[in-house]
Amino acid sequence: MFLTEVEADDRAPILHRYLAVAPGTRPRLPVHTTAAVADFERIASRIPVFRISPEPPAPPVSEARPP
Structure with a gap:
């Protein structure tokens, strides 16, 4: 298995x-269970x-152009 960090801008809905599915994590998140995204x-x-x-x-695609 491989782990890839999710960009901060994409984390809120996750x-x-x-x-919602693992309420036991509530003490670790400083947001109420009924909070909005x-x-x-x-x-x-x-x-x-x-x-x-x-x-x-996949390796990131380089935006650099060859000389």
Whole structure:
């Protein structure tokens, strides 16, 4: 298995859903269980989120142009 960190801008809906399906995580997230996704955007950059995949992530495509 491989882990890829999710960009902070994409974490809020994931964290929102995570709290809904795993309420035992509530002490670890500084947001109320009934909070809106917008409230999770405030804390998303402080909470690491990882995507689990069976394959390694593709290398980033370079934007540099060859000389």
